[in-house]
């Protein structure tokens with residue numbers, strides 16, 4: 217399996233739909249550019265994600281970031297809870313992703329307050 221990750225500008229000047237800098241292209245030029253980019257290239261890419269501008273300061277600042285060790289501990293704790301949840305189960309389920317509808321009904325039943333909240337949102 218090969219994975220292709222690519223990025224393209226949304227227009228010739230690169231600022232179409234940008235939140236800070238205006239695009240200098242005409243609508244016709246934007247359309248022409250996007251048609252030129254699409255076709256054979258986009259046809260071969262399965263997932264398309266539009267990524268908005270990210271401030272350099274946010275990426276390079278001295279924010280306190282969660283360490284990989286901390287993330288690993290959270291993931292491991294979640295896995296331990298899942299393993300405990302399914303430990304008395306006769307099936308081969310080891311994590312939430314393995315559950316089918318019947319197991320979701322068995323283990324994922326909403327508490328009364330959650331059910332009321334869920335119904336009121338729809």
Ligand SMILES: [Zn+2]
Nearest residue numbers: 227229239241
């Ligand atoms: Zn532009």
